[in-house]
Amino acid sequence: MSTVARSPATPLTETLSRVAADYQTADVIPHCPSCSRPCCKLDALVLELEWKQVKPLWQIEASRKDFDRQLAAGKGPVEIRAANGLYYIHSKPCPAYDETAGNCRVYGQDIKPPGCSDFPVYEDEGDLIVDLRCEAVDLDALIARLKPALGSAYRLTEHADRDFPFLVTLSVKKASPVRPSPGKPVQRKKQRR
Numbered sequence: 001m002s003t004v005a006r007s008p009a010t011p012l013t014e015t016l017s018r019v020a021a022d023y024q025t026a027d028v029i030p031h032c033p034s035c036s037r038p039c040c041k042l043d044a045l046v047l048e049l050e051w052k053q054v055k056p057l058w059q060i061e062a063s064r065k066d067f068d069r070q071l072a073a074g075k076g077p078v079e080i081r082a083a084n085g086l087y088y089i090h091s092k093p094c095p096a097y098d099e100t101a102g103n104c105r106v107y108g109q110d111i112k113p114p115g116c117s118d119f120p121v122y123e124d125e126g127d128l129i130v131d132l133r134c135e136a137v138d139l140d141a142l143i144a145r146l147k148p149a150l151g152s153a154y155r156l157t158e159h160a161d162r163d164f165p166f167l168v169t170l171s172v173k174k175a176s177p178v179r180p181s182p183g184k185p186v187q188r189k190k191q192r193r
C-alpha cells in the first residue's frame, strides 16, 4: 500500500489520480480474472465510445456514415446505440473482452477507451469518484489509503449520488485550523514591568 504523503507542491488532482491508479493496480485489477460480475460484459454498465474506438473494436469496414445508417435502420449491432455523436454499448460483452481469461485483449493499448481505465475509481475535478458496482472496491480500504496520501491538512467527506447511489464521491477539503475552545480564554503572558 502506498502511503507517501503529498508534497505541498503536488496538485491535489495529481495526488487523487495517483491514489486511484495505485488502488486499481493493487486491489482491483488482481481481482478481475475471478470477478463474478465482470464489468466488460456490459450487462450492468454502459460503455461510452467515440467512433475511433468503435471502428477498430468491432472491426467495421464501412464508413461512419454508412455505419450510422445501418444502426438507424435497426440492422445492428444491437448492443450499440448512437446519440450526440457518441456510441453507447450495453447488453452484450465488449468484443475486446476475453471471457475465458477474464481480461481485456487491448489492455495497455491505445485502442483501450480511457473510460475503461477509470472504472471503478477515478479523479474528477478535484474529487475521487468511486463506483461500487465493482465488487473489488472496498470503500473503507480506499479511504484508509487516501488519508495518509493527503496528509493531515485535508479532510474527506463522502456522499452517494441521489439517483445512482452506487456512485460515491469522496470530496477533499482543507481542514480548518484548530481554534481554542470558546469556553477557555487564551492565557496571555504577563508583561514584565
Ligand code: SF4
Binding pocket: 028, 029, 031, 032, 033, 035, 036, 037, 038, 039, 040, 119, 120, 133, 134, 135, 136
Ligand atoms: S467489476 Fe471490477 S473486479 Fe470485476 S472485472 Fe470489472 S473492474 Fe474487475
Ligand code: SF4
Binding pocket: 039, 040, 047, 094, 095, 096, 097, 098, 103, 104, 105, 106, 107, 112, 113, 116
Ligand atoms: S475495452 Fe477492454 S476494459 Fe474496456 S470494456 Fe472492452 S474488454 Fe473491458
